[in-house]
Amino acid sequence: MKQRLRVCVLGSTGSIGANTLDVIARHPERFEAVALTAHSRADELFQQCLRHRPRWACLPDPAAALDLQRRLREAGLSTEVLQGPAALEQLAAHPEVDAVMAAIVGAAGLSPCLAAARAGKRLMLANKEALVVGGAFFMRAVQAGGATLLPVDSEHSAIFQCLPEARARWPEVIDHLVLTASGGPFRQRDPDSLHAVTPDEACAHPNWIMGRKISVDSASMMNKGLELIEARWLFDLPPERLKVLIHPQSIVHSMVVCRDQSVLAQLGTPDMRVPIAYALSFPERIESGAAPLNLLDFAALQFEAPDLRRFPALALAWQALRGPEGSTAVLNAANEVAVASFLAGSLRFTGISELVARCLEQVLPAADEVGSVAGLLELDARTRAKAQELLGKP
Ligand SMILES: NC(=O)C1=CN([C@@H]2O[C@H](COP(=O)(O)OP(=O)(O)OC[C@H]3O[C@@H](n4cnc5c(N)ncnc54)[C@H](OP(=O)(O)O)[C@@H]3O)[C@@H](O)[C@H]2O)C=CC1
Ligand SMILES: CC(=O)[C@@H](O)[C@H](O)COP(=O)(O)O
Ligand SMILES: [Mn+2]
Numbered sequence: 188m189k190q191r192l193r194v195c196v197l198g199s200t201g202s203i204g205a206n207t208l209d210v211i212a213r214h215p216e217r218f219e220a221v222a223l224t225a226h227s228r229a230d231e232l233f234q235q236c237l238r239h240r241p242r243w244a245c246l247p248d249p250a251a252a253l254d255l256q257r258r259l260r261e262a263g264l265s266t267e268v269l270q271g272p273a274a275l276e277q278l279a280a281h282p283e284v285d286a287v288m289a290a291i292v293g294a295a296g297l298s299p300c301l302a303a304a305r306a307g308k309r310l311m312l313a314n315k316e317a318l319v320v321g322g323a324f325f326m327r328a329v330q331a332g333g334a335t336l337l338p339v340d341s342e343h344s345a346i347f348q349c350l351p352e353a354r355a356r357w358p359e360v361i362d363h364l365v366l367t368a369s370g371g372p373f374r375q376r377d378p379d380s381l382h383a384v385t386p387d388e389a390c391a392h393p394n395w396i397m398g399r400k401i402s403v404d405s406a407s408m409m410n411k412g413l414e415l416i417e418a419r420w421l422f423d424l425p426p427e428r429l430k431v432l433i434h435p436q437s438i439v440h441s442m443v444v445c446r447d448q449s450v451l452a453q454l455g456t457p458d459m460r461v462p463i464a465y466a467l468s469f470p471e472r473i474e475s476g477a478a479p480l481n482l483l484d485f486a487a488l489q490f491e492a493p494d495l496r497r498f499p500a501l502a503l504a505w506q507a508l509r510g511p512e513g514s515t516a517v518l519n520a521a522n523e524v525a526v527a528s529f530l531a532g533s534l535r536f537t538g539i540s541e542l543v544a545r546c547l548e549q550v551l552p553a554a555d556e557v558g559s560v561a562g563l564l565e566l567d568a569r570t571r572a573k574a575q576e577l578l579g580k581p
Contacts (some may be wrong), residue, residue: 189217193283193286194222195224195286195287197296198224198232198432199235200228202326203290203398203410205383206460206463209460210467210473212238212475217467221245224244224278226247233259238489243269247270247272248431249270252268255268262341274580276298276301281306285309286308286309289339290339290393291314291317292314292401292512293523294316294320297560300318304329305328310335311337315416318421319413319516319518322416322512324557326420331428338417340462342440343414343421343515344440345439346421349419360443364422364441365441365444367431367440367490368408369392369395369405369436371392373497378446386399389407389536393502394457399575400527404535407498407536408493409501409504409539412507412518415505416515431494433491439454440453456479456480456517460476499540501542503547505516507547513563513566516570517552520571522539524578525568528578546570550569
């Protein structure tokens, strides 16, 4: 009998985490959720433990971890609760874990992703910020550890699904890649009114239900900027072979333009369980729970060029992608601070790209910061400190 794939879900209480558990639960004969990790939602993690009965659960706060351990024991579960950031790395690299779903949001996911990469796991990457920060260093860790890096982000999964299974053949196939973007909730909004939009308006994505941070990124199109950087590393392509096209229906998830000008695309209803199921089952395909796509529901599929004046965050991501190594880590850290500040009600929406632009001007990555995880985390921390300082100054 085939062994079940033992999956560690980093960020199980989030949108990707919950969708991953949904797919896992549809295939109990193939997959087992052996480790679940959360950050603040301890009650949700408790409920997930009752349903999936993992061997390990993890929370950062010692008191919350102790409380969860007590509740699980009272419920008759033998789940062991670990605590603290080092525990995330320990679980991601554990010999009794086969696959890691990287679904933590932000640069906080970098160290556990690297641990999974170095331990040679099947690394299913939703946490795009980890790759945006880690860049070449991240990819070297994947190679050195012999890990299998599988994209979960819908665009990158779409591209991956269009490419031959043998990676060595990718260069002979690809002319360039086209990442599709919905344009978010403000695609047609008067740019002069963007300074006054609220966090709830920014999080009202037209097609996808996602966590609040990525929803704001979609509204500013920084999400597409992060995805360009992600594509640069996942598919080993220079910036000039990457393009972005707005496609408001989010049905065509991205495209590969081949050397012979044949265009390959992956289509489907906007449901993250499709790329999650593919990352879990690759190279096979399994039922995902997604609704079938009925093209007759769509009068038309539209495509348009992104307006970089309306979406300055996308222009900043292009700038960082073409900039010195480490610039993308600066872009990401500044954006994380800015988005948190916007969601907390203390920064205008238009202030997000303004803050990122100022950080890119003022934080210059040092050569020795991009060659180690300590250096990258230092650059990340330095940028956050600068962003906080700039937020304090109008
Ligand atoms: N949602 C989507 O459809 C898509 C998401 N992605 C990417 O996937 C990642 C996750 O997104 P999404 O699921 O929407 O995000 P959510 O905010 O819904 O979930 C984030 C998860 O990470 C945990 N978490 C938050 N901060 C930390 C931290 N400092 N340390 C450890 N764990 C932490 C949260 O725990 P808790 O909830 O307990 O606080 C939660 O489990 C992001 O990088 C996003 O860009 C990519 C494509 C699509
Ligand atoms: C589902 C997914 O992969 C998101 O990254 C999505 O692409 C966001 O939509 P935007 O195209 O609006 O950024
Ligand atoms: Mn995406």
